[in-house]
Amino acid sequence: MSAKRMNDALRCFHCHNPVPPDIDIKIEVNGETRPVCCHGCQAVARLVLDGGLEQFYQFRDGELEQPDDISGEEEEKLAVFDRPEVLQRLSSRIDQDKQRIQLSIEGITCAACVWLLEQYVRKLSGIDEFWVNLTTHRAELVWNPEQVPLSRILKAIKSIGFTAYPFSASQEEKQLQDQQKKMLIRLGIAGIGMMQNMMLAVPSYFGLLDDTREMIDLFRYISLLVALPVVLYSAQPFFTAAYRDLRVRHLTMDVPVAIAIAIAYLSSVWITLFGGPEVYYDSVCMFTFFLLLGRYLESLARINAARTNTALQNKAPVFIHRVVNEQENTIEMVPMEDLQVNDLIQLKPGDFIPVDGTIVKGSTKVNNAALTGEFLPQPGQVGEKVLSGSVNIENTITVRVDALDQDSHLSTINRLVDRALQDRPRLSTLADRIASYFVAGVLITACTVGLIWWQIDPDHAFAITLAVLVVTCPCALSLATPTALTVATTALRQSGFILSRGHVLETLAKATRVVFDKTGTLTQGELSVVRVDNHSDFSEEQLLALAGALEWDSPHPIARAFRRYAKAPADNIAHISGQGVSGEISGQQYRLGNAQFSLHSSLHQEDQADTPADQYQLVYLSDQQSLLAVFHLSDSLRNGALTATDRFREQGIKLSILTGDSSSHVETIASSVGITDVFKGLTPEQKLEKAREWQQAGDTVVMVGDGINDVPAMAGSHLSIAMQNASDLTQIKADAVILNPDLNTLVFAQQKARKTFRIIRQNIGWALIYNLVALPLAASGFIAPWAAAIGMSASSLIVVLNALRLSDSRLKTSQ
Incomplete structure (x- = not known):
């Protein structure tokens, strides 16, 4: 039996912990009997093997926790x-x-x-x-x-x-603090070790101890002890990661780093004990310190991203003022956990709003800066929504709770950001693949250089090989992409642009065509009824009430123009995507929507003739026999729409409008923002077909919309972006969401995406050029190991600091 098999025989097959001598529990694996340390591990191993998951044991790294029986x-x-x-x-x-x-x-x-x-x-x-x-x-x-x-x-x-x-957000914050504290301790120990070893090495550099062999040996032994905690503690993450990577046969930058630190320190210990020309304790400490410094700066970007997602949740109050009796204005203080949907809560000026709700009493101004990046407070009146994560500014208000915790707007944002950080864009994957091959090349090159110098000058072969190994470590290459993406994602989150997919920045940076829906996207989506053409015996008030009853539960911007007139919902409401809505009121069937949907074949031709198109959005109401009314709705341009379209045109990006609206109001809006490529009266299927035509023609298509009828075209585009007023389904399906009403946010995101990939290209270019220049110098013996450590670390710091330039989250559409 081999030594490895004998060692495995003493360890549990599942958790790899030692098997106590008095335990004799076995499990059969591929015809072989293997020991396990307890019945829990035996049960888990059977679950894994019976479930066809035996591949787990091939990639397992280290000991696992033993499963305990559940009491x-x-x-x-x-x-x-x-x-x-x-x-x-x-x-x-x-x-x-x-x-x-x-x-x-x-x-x-x-x-x-x-x-x-x-x-x-x-x-x-x-x-x-x-x-x-x-x-x-x-x-x-x-x-x-x-x-x-x-x-x-x-x-x-x-x-x-x-x-x-x-x-729990609070627990996540504690873990981040512990992680940062541990990293700072490692960095501090490495820094102290570096300074002390440099001080001890200076006399040797200048030959001040050449005549006193005893002092040289004393300084070397002191350096050995000073460098020991740096190697065993500060450099521990490199050794752990390298061991894991080698176990799964995947080369990363941790492999050459760990090898360089290990051979430099061990060879220095050998020389200290048995004699030799020079030691490398100072290079080991310097190498470790600068590597940890680069990783610390890179981790700050990641920690800042995580804290941005959890900071608002941590501000939520533990207790809240709940209204017990609205007539008597009776208030009680209750824990947030006791709050239920439809409860009434009272919020005073300065209070953090912990729930999604609707204002039912009072008026105020609400600061949405943490959610949308807008620093100007927005007015809030009775009937208007307030979102979790915002702050009440002016007056005391009473709010009806609409959504709590995981259903809230803030939780949705955090889930989208988490999903984006989980996804990996193609460029990031490519950089990792390049770094993996580069590591293999570094190891082969170092071995080759070492063999060549062993033939030329054995006394200097080791130092030159070590310098090659250190100076060409692809740390900068590995940090080039993820650091930039993390910093950019966080900056966009703070400006009100939420990424929910990893490819958003990459696609947005190379976009050639931006396609807008009209209502709720280029326009405010706050339509109002400005005129009613009455074709019935109903009064205008009754017609508006009928329309409001049909639009009772619709999220579409047009519905909001009618819902204020509703007194009760219609029965059997059916939404026809891109066309309208139907329902029953007092046993009578009604339709509300565009002309094609509402003016069905049973209507007379003269009824259709009475509905001329004008500059307004037209919505038709009919029953089963005749046209009842034509509602004229007006809307206004969204903030930043004109500036955004101008900026896109300046960059050579083509602009188009795809809308289900067939009125001449489409041309009015299009001409006001200078868009000539307009397609109106489209069904969702037609929108999708048009988006695919542009893609087949070679365009990278970005679709911006807000309604359910936009979802097919958004799903079929290269990139889909939902507006803040979009339906829940649209936001969930979208690749990104704009949380504020300003379309300049989209321009800012596009500029940030281009800058991100410009910086990524700079980082990758710098890393490759640095290695191409440094490698021949190190292989020729012109770079000492300590200088190689400084050069490699400086390269990594340049990459990280360059990526941190993306941290500005202020809207700058003039760039």
Whole structure:
């Protein structure tokens, strides 16, 4: 039996922990009997093997936590998460059957753990989506509570050796603080070690100790001790990552870094003990310090991105003023956990708004800066919405709660950002692939240079090989893309542009055509009825009430113009995407929509002749026999629409309008913003067909819309962007969302995207040029190891600092 097999025989097959001598539990694997340390590991191993997930053991890295049996008390705790009121607070409902929740997971040690978790949980019945972020140890779960309770999912995760519980923003913040504290300690130790070793090395550099061999040996022993904590603690992340990468046969920059630090330190220890020309303790400490400094600056960008997502949630109050009796104005202080949808809460000036709601009493101004980037407070009147994450500025108001926690606008934003950070654009993947090949090239080159110099000058072969290994480390190449993307994503988030897909910046940077919907996109979407052409015996007030009843639950901007007149909803309401709405009122069937939908074949030709097109948006109301009314609606341009279209034209980007509106109001809006490529009266299918025509012609198409009828065209475009007033479905399906009413935000995002990829190209170009110049110099013996450490580290710092130029989140459309 080989030494490895004997060692494995003493360790648990599943968790790889030592098997106690008094335990004799076995499991059969591929015809072989393997030991396990407990019945828990035996059960988990059977689950993994029976589920066809044996590949987990090929990529496992290190020891795993042993699964514990779930006690009765733990089952009771987990069962609490199945209560409807608790589930409503912790998760968000996607549709009638599915809900979404974020989970924090403990026990993840490597990528193999993530693979096992995703593969195992996805096999459970009732699971629609489940993915785990290795960096944050957070999981996104979409499931059907009717098919599988949340407690059963948490128990299933527990059964394979991990612990899962609903995500908490405060706990996430604590983890980030701990991570940053640990990194600062590593950096500080490396910095102290570097300064002390440089001080001890200076006399040797200038030959001041050549006549005193005892002092040289003393300084070397002191340097050995000073560098020891740097190697064992500060450089530990490099060794851990390199070991993991070699186990899964994937080369990253940590491999040459770990090799360089290890051989430099060990060779210096050998020379200290047995004699030799020079030691490299100063180079080891300097190399480690500058590498950690670059990673620290890069981590600041990531931590800032995570804190941006959780900062608003941490501001939410623990207690809230709930209105008990509105007539008597009775107020009670209750915990946020006790708040329910449709409760009334009282918000005083300066209060953080923790829920989505509707103002039912009072008027004020609301600061949405944290959500949209708008620093000017917006007025809030009775009947208007307020969003979680904003702040009440002027007066005390009473708000009806519409959405809590996971269903709120703020939670939706955070989920979109998390999804964008999880996705990886093609350029990032390409850079990683290049870095992987580059690492292999560095290792081969270093070995080749070492062999050549061993033949030429054995005394200098090791120093030159070490210099080559250090100076060509592709740290800058590996940091070039992810740092820039993280900083840019955070800046856009602060300006009110939310990315929900990883490819947004890449696609937006090379966009050649921007396509707008009209109503609610180029225009404010706040339509109002300015004239009513009455073709019936109903009064104007009755006609408006009929229209309002049909539009009772529609999210479309046109519906808002009528809903204020409604007294009760219609029955059997049916929305026909891109055409209109139908329903029953007092047993009579009515239609409200465009001419083609409302003026059905049963109407007389003379009725159609009485509906001339004009500069307004026309909406037709009819019953089963005749036309009842033509409503003339007016809208105004959205803020920044004219400036945005001018900026796009200056950059040579083609502009188009695709709209379902068939009135001449389309041409009025188009001419006011200078767009001549206009297609009106289109169905959703026709919009999609047009978008695909442009794509086939070679255009990179960006579709900006707000309605459900825009979803097909948005899905069929290269990039889809939803406006702040878009329907929930549109925002969920979109690749990005604009959270403020200013279209200049879109121009800012496009400029930021171009600048991002310009900086990425600069970073990659700098990294490649630096390596191409430094490699021949190091291989020729002109660069000492300490100088190589400075050069490589400086290259990485330049890349990180260049990426931090993207952190400005202020709208600058004049650039």
